[in-house]
Amino acid sequence: MTESLFLKNLWYFAIHGSSLKQGKLIGKEILGERILFGRDKDDRPFALKDNCPHRGVPLSQGWYDGNIIQCCYHGWKFDHSGTCVGIPALADEKFDTKKIKVFQYPCKEINGTIWIYIPQNKTQLQGAEARLPNLLIPADKKFLFVEKVIMPADIDHAVIGLIDPAHVTFVHQSWYWRSAKNLKLKEKKFEPVDLGFKMTRHKPSSNSKGYSILKGGTSTEINFQLPGIRLEHILVGKNEVVSITCLTPINEKETELNHIFFTSINFVKYVWWPLRQLGKQFIHQDLGVFRKLGEGLKSKPTLMLLGEPDAQARWYHELKRQWDLSQQNNTPFVNPVKAKTLHWVT
Ligand code: FES
Numbered sequence: 001m002t003e004s005l006f007l008k009n010l011w012y013f014a015i016h017g018s019s020l021k022q023g024k025l026i027g028k029e030i031l032g033e034r035i036l037f038g039r040d041k042d043d044r045p046f047a048l049k050d051n052c053p054h055r056g057v058p059l060s061q062g063w064y065d066g067n068i069i070q071c072c073y074h075g076w077k078f079d080h081s082g083t084c085v086g087i088p089a090l091a092d093e094k095f096d097t098k099k100i101k102v103f104q105y106p107c108k109e110i111n112g113t114i115w116i117y118i119p120q121n122k123t124q125l126q127g128a129e130a131r132l133p134n135l136l137i138p139a140d141k142k143f144l145f146v147e148k149v150i151m152p153a154d155i156d157h158a159v160i161g162l163i164d165p166a167h168v169t170f171v172h173q174s175w176y177w178r179s180a181k182n183l184k185l186k187e188k189k190f191e192p193v194d195l196g197f198k199m200t201r202h203k204p205s206s207n208s209k210g211y212s213i214l215k216g217g218t219s220t221e222i223n224f225q226l227p228g229i230r231l232e233h234i235l236v237g238k239n240e241v242v243s244i245t246c247l248t249p250i251n252e253k254e255t256e257l258n259h260i261f262f263t264s265i266n267f268v269k270y271v272w273w274p275l276r277q278l279g280k281q282f283i284h285q286d287l288g289v290f291r292k293l294g295e296g297l298k299s300k301p302t303l304m305l306l307g308e309p310d311a312q313a314r315w316y317h318e319l320k321r322q323w324d325l326s327q328q329n330n331t332p333f334v335n336p337v338k339a340k341t342l343h344w345v346t
């Protein structure tokens with residue numbers, strides 16, 4: 001079975017909560033579907049198919065008073081569940097407008113970030129809530145927003161770029177992080193977890209200078225989950241740092257990367273500006289190499305995944321195939337990853 005590019009029946013990061021203001025509508029393409037995001041009067045986010053059922057105009061181009069969305073073409077009105085509640089031009093007062101519905105996607109705000117569930121079949125939404133990702137921080141805490149960029153690549157290339165250890169030496173070179181002259185043999189233990197795998201808790205390597213500002217018993221665990229979430233959980237003594245990268249396919253050619261950050265370390269708020277710049281620099285280094293990759297891929301070259309440095313990329317494809325299978329056959333997902341120690345030089 002060939003795997004599909006986009007995985008369905010999963011939650012995708014949509015928007016950092018701070019950019020979705022009450023009374024505003026945001027139209028966004030996710031997995032090739034046009035989606036409208038808004039917030040209701042109680043501040044809860046909602047997501048609707050962004051096409052008016054009348055003639056298809058994006059509803060996000062219309063008006064929203066925080067209660068009713070009105071299409072900009074003939075003024076049809078919808079509530080935030082997508083139910084049509086008014087058709088201004090219709091003289092027949094007995095017509096029940098409520099029969100007309102715009103599809104409402106499951107949408108949730110977790111720790112100040114907004115997620116959307118993309119179903120395989122729009123009439124089958126049961127079980128969605130149970131699949132919400134665990135973002136590792138207490139329910140009342142919020143993530144800070146670091147950066148959003150659009151990678152000119154499909155989700156598979158974007159994910160592989162995210163979990164690929166070997167590019168770090170060459171793409172993320174800098175005096176304060178590491179250099180290509182200072183290579184070391186790395187040995188990392190991996191285990192299957194949930195919809196992915198994790199690099200088990202370990203001390204950050206001594207040639208990653210970036211960690212050295214975090215003194216005192218620092219250890220890190222890195223977890224990858226379908227459809228494209230990388231969660232790094234760092235313990236610094238009793239404090240924690242959670243750094244998450246989320247990949248959301250826009251369409252077959254573009255993938256949005258969002259980076260969010262949380263820490264319980266108090267002094268970080270005083271150094272947040274420079275720290276955020278560092279995070280952005282990292283992401284833009286990846287974006288830079290992805291622009292070059294995009295050029296290279298235009299001629300559709302044959303590619304390879306080689307040895308242990310590319311083992312995580314192979315696991316990603318196996319995980320995808322298993323997810324597809326489980327959703328098509330309506331069977332439980334069986335994680336194909338086996339515990340293993342991987343080696344590479346970076
Ligand atoms: S297209 Fe929306 S009201 Fe006609």
Ligand SMILES: [Fe+2]
Binds near residue numbers: 161172286
């Ligand atoms: Fe990278």
